[in-house]
Amino acid sequence: MRFSLVFTASAASASLLRRQTFGDAPQMPDSAFPKFETVTLEDAKAGLDRLIQGLVQPLNLTGDAPVESKEPETSNFRVMAATAQSAQSDACRANPNIRFEWREYSDSDRLAFVRAVKCLMNKPPSGNFPPARSRYEDFVRIHQDYMPNVHNNAKFLIWHRYYLWTFEQVLRSECGFDRAMVWWDETKDAGRFGQSDMFTNPAYFGSMPARDANGNPTCINDGEFAGLIANIGPGNSQTSHCLARGVNEADTAQCNTDFINYCNQRTSYADYESCLEYGPHGYGHNGIGGVMADVWASPSDPVFWMHHSFIDHSWRIWQNLDGNRILNIDGVDAAGNALTLDTMVYMGGIRPDVRVRDIIDTLGGVSIGGVPFCYRYTY
Template identity: 50%
Template structure:
């Protein structure tokens, strides 16, 4: 069943300044809420999300669970913004195809919002609303090495978030099934976006510690949704294997370790399901 009134995720450039500030304020709020205490090193509710990603990294990257788990992870983040911090707007996604090869020119990376990308030495982000927020989880699997938010922009990498790359992954002659498209997406615009932002975002385990992670994964989920919209069968079937070689089916479980309830793939394959209940503005 589909929900009656799906939330509409709106592209960053059409999102009002008031909405942008509400979104960032809600993230900052989550970064000031006490941790559940479940994860070593996590000091805040935001850290809990980073630590969950860190812990599950091998299970949810490099296999067919990647897009599915991250879809539910981003939704879980959204629910925490709403339940913990009173966020009441639509979620923004960022169309990286418009900014491929020039991420630093987007207002996302302005001092007004997420702070600069341009530090080529991978130094601490000097401005923006997250410049002073300590990163408590990572690097890698570390849980006791607080450090600053770092980026190391590389336009030669971010140029590969363009429409050509996205469309190539959706070419059924080359990538005929879900698992093929998902692997292309993960190794394509997904990887190039992460590594082209660099620093914390280039750390597979702890990348959600950079709040830009959410905008990037909203873009990746948007592309997944566009692929699904091209053929209605794609919201009713999956294939591929998990990390351990088990076949992914509609009954395969996706785990959030109690931050939100675990769900079956069938609950989240369609973004307009009663569980997720969202779509994108384009």
């Protein structure tokens, strides 16, 4: 692990951040949040996600046997795989940044991460993403602006991989976050998200209430993000509203090992992407509900980053199952253009524009703005 576990003064100072209040920000009804499209596991097996995505080539599966989802036992995997080698990737594989699962993360690390997120919420916006009212909302606004181009098409996984990495780098450079990054293994909480200590411990993300009698989400009044006002969304609007959740554990139950294992059996990137996007990805968002169920502005809920760490982890595991997948991409973007390793991925200037080949391998080690793109997960 490359990052120190010392709690720096800059990280500690974030604990003194002001707490926001709802004020006149309304509690939106469930109908205000445009939901993520989903398909059940049985429908995915029948190819419904591929129909939605417009995929016409035959579906190829590796077989019926379950696929074990974990990192390779040895860092030599990339050497054994038929991947392009370079001094950058060699150096990265020798000393990658490690993303630790929430249960492996110390309490000090958890608090440092939450406080770094709050730090961004209390920094002024860059001015490049109006009407964002904080540096954090710069990220929400860029997601809202790019949404039609990076959802419901094959660019979804690669763009969100860079989006998550960019968020991590801004936490480090602007809020002094100096810990290893965190990820969330949702398969271990499938069907009971609300019972995770991420939501039951008042030092973290706040509770996961059920929907009210009318089926609407509830404003979050506890945890470190109690009283948070979201100014981007719902949908493609700009209407101030409270951070709200309304958990549906029947939906979160779809973020399970069986669904992940089925997606892992698909052999082409485009087929895998559609399975994951309309399966566990969409169900995780809709299951948490409220702001997280807003396909345009879901990053307003800081749980977004935890959920997408799970999605990125799932993709990395799929890549690791066959070395030929590591530098392989297919499918089309929202405009119908074929994705290649030279397709550009844009981040609105928050970090440099990159090519797919720069970020498709998490152990590629390509320097982006002077920082190597280099990480792996604990398992």
